[in-house]
Amino acid sequence: MTDGGLFAPDRVAVVGATEREGSVGRAVTANLLADFDGEVVPVNPNRETVLGEPCVASVGDSGADLAIVAVPPAVAVETVREAGEHGIDDLVVLTAGFGETGSEGAAREQELREIAAEYDLTLVGPNSLGIASTPVGLNGTFGPSMPDSGSISFMSQSGAFVTAVIDWAFEQDIGFRHVVSLGNKTVVDETDLVADWGDDNGTDVIVGYLESVVDGEAFVETAREVTSDTPIVVIKSGRTEAGAGAAASHTGAIAGNERAYEVGLREAGVLRAGSAGELFDAARVLAGQPLPETDGVAVVTNAGGPGVMATDAVGDAESLSLADLSDETVDALGEALPAAANRFNPVDVIGDADVERFREALRVTLADDGVGACVVIAAPTATLSFEALAEAVVDVQRETELPIATCLMGGEQASASSETLSVAGVPTYFDPSRAVGSLDTLARYRAVQRRETDDPARFDVDHDRVHEILSRVRDRSDNRLGVESMGILDAYGVPTPDGEIVDDPERAATVAAGIDGPVVMKIVSPDILHKSDIGGVAVGVTDDEVADSYERLVTRARNYQPDATILGVQLQEAVDLDAGVETIVGVTRDPQFGPLVVFGLGGIFVETLEDTAASLAPVDEATARGMTEEIDAAPLLRGARGREPAALDAVVETIQRLSQLAADFPAILELDVNPLVAGPDGVTAIDLQLTVDPETLPDRADTSHGDDR
């Protein structure tokens, strides 16, 4: 997108440049004049010069390749058009007063979007705090200061957070490459920047503060590719219900789909940070340290208590484990350390250690093949200089090329050594859990890099038949379909019990006679959601009871809800629920991320414990299998308490097939197969509920394909 343009312009126009104290136009002009390597052209028809630079009257006269726009909203729209007409393709619109202010602003923003499309403009904002690019000294923001240079590129949906971070980063010795305040994301959004920075050799880590993602599916696709060689760490705020409400109010972004963000970001390979602290801890370690080859962590400490804290933190970490040191390592440590020291992991060099004992212990420990990373912990003692230890750590890190995080615990003493460490890219913290957390980030990212996904399998299915059944929603007053649509499952190869929906008692008797053993009968009505609550379900019905049972079910339904539409009664072969495990496979289409397939165990596991696994559809086999293993109740599927294990392969295949269904038919907004009974010999789908969007359903001529039951 930028082609050097947005982040490496030669000539920058500031439209709305002025000398008025406290104005945005002045702040941006001054910031650019202070550091920018190229030319700065103020644009203001009412002035000869601004801050000593000669002015031009209009952006068309500026000859710039990047224009920063800080004029009132109505003028801003015209400025962008003029820029487009004069071949200025890169723009940053600082002006507020667009979609974030309501109806009138939204119309203006739409106009901006159309102009940008017409001239193919790369436009950041509006309502942006600006952009910065340290390689060319470009500070096109109206924040107070230019960030230090570094290899982290940072985008933020909050302008205020940009200035706050830049200011704080000075103190933290964190430098940036590119910084973008996204504003309203009218044209340039997070996906564009991820794609751009993914291609940028100077960017080692992409960091973002996001309240929403404009196009979740595009983001996942792009980020998935980028994260194979550039880590992305993001705070997606609005995780809680209250937070989501606040984010919705702030940006107008949809709230409440936290699960979709969680799944979408995970599948994109994006590391999610829970707080601003975690975000930059992650960014710093990813920018400064190599990735570990294995998950094993060694803890080397001169302080027992903090060593235990670090060990606990390793236990809590997502992708780390405490390294099991080899006999050779333990023997070598025994020779290097005094008898009172602990030669096992966590390695305790004890309180009287000097820097040389530390250095030797580190060398020996890191030479162990089972050690992928190391946490160095030191409390201040009379025998140890933090400064010297910092240098030793940096030396060992360079020699071994293994990631190290340190915890030089203390106040003044520690800060004296922190510069040595941060110059070398070694993170240091007071808190052992933060040091471990930063190594965990590296291990998590390594897992992202190494993951492999197959293309989801394509099963042979009857697409037309499903289309025909879904089309029936057009005849309904709501968007729901129920068991009368079980033919959809047949068409997608999901086993269903023998049966049929009938609308008279004689037919019921005929159908029942054709089914082995007693049958299950259920009232079929889109208006009755809880069939069993109204006595709308009869189980174990023998052939001679079928006709009576039919009448009883229909009468009950009529009494309970006189205005309910009753489509008939479903007769089904009885499925032995005790021989299997009741599972649920569902699909919900997220407005941002598309279809999400969800798997869980029926009953309290889903309803009360919310024990489910979710993935973006369609899923490959490994992902589907992973879902069956991810839920807490997974042991029940494998045959807990002497039961026969469920046919897991059949469950996995059903998840795949239903995920294909969801992907094939965007009109399916929700789908619930509940229960899907998983027995030792296979699965059976007993019930089905669908929500279908008739608007999204394509019209097609070739629809009728046989029976639907």
Added chain:
Amino acid sequence: MTDDTEDTTGVGSTPNDSPPENGPATESDPTGATETTDAILVGSVAGSGGKTAVALALARLAQDRGLDVGYAKPKGTRLRSRVGKTLDEDPMLARELLGNDDEVHEMEPVVYSPTFVEGAIEGREEPAVLQERVQESFATVAEGRDLVVIEGGDSLATGGAVGLSDPEVAELLDAQILLVADHDEPGDVDDVLAAAADAGDRLGGVLFNRIADADYETVAADLAPFLDGRGVSSLGVIPREPELAGVDVATLTDELGAETLTDTNADGLVRGFLVGAMGGDAALRHIRRRRDVAVITGGDRSDVLTTAIDAGGVSCLVLTGGHRPSGAILGKAETAGVPVLLVDTDTLTAVERAEDVVHDGRTRDAETVATMRELLTDHADVAAILDL
């Protein structure tokens, strides 16, 4: 389904043997109004039955056949106060659709409001005077016309207090009664028979309306012949058409006295309501299951609002408590083309008022009449009805 309706004799004799084109009613007219005008009174069996839509659609179908058609509603009931005057909206819609310029007070000589009924009970209204007024107004509307479609009251009995029940009006104006009937359960047939008895020899026949798919066959194949056997002609069975319930956003805005916060198109249809009291996730699920709903929630419920906008298929947002949402949300609604209405009342009051507007069966907009026209053509014996 109308196979059984060739016989339009119904109960008693029908005076019109000749088609309307060739010179309608020849019988001497007790109203003394006009000698050549046919009159059909569209009455309702049990409250709301889509009378207005049926009456106006019939009138339009008659116009299609080259007839000069008028509309009258002797007892105004759908009342709406406008600067001190109480008006019924149906006559105004009729004027617009039929292209007539009859005076509304002629089309609707009596405003049958609660105050009016109280007055009648206290003896302040004189039935004979009112009947004369109805006859005179009808004569004015009917003058030079081939047919006048008369819309009855909420039920056949409405107006009885002043001798203006539907059968009495039919007698007064020499009209045949077309009964519009719902059918939800078997026992509804009793209501039909009772209404038929009330209509007496003025009964032309019954038109079943809003019949659910599941009941359609029963009504067409079993109920219609049964009623025929009891001397009640069935002139059509109109299926339930979801399109026919609902109001447009502009009307809802008006009725709620709401302020519109967006500059969006207000002709979308609202067929139901959903109260956004749940969290964002649950809101998404509920909204998706419905079509053409207005989501009613507090202006501070940004989670529900954004979800509703993104879910699609929402006709409008009604914000209660006078809370304006943030600019960002309004901007998003504008972009998505979802109208945002603001009312000062609390959510419960807003819901009650909104439901009144929609469920009242206020199906009097032009689109509804157009749909009903197609339904009548497809599912009723229009020739037989116009021939009553």
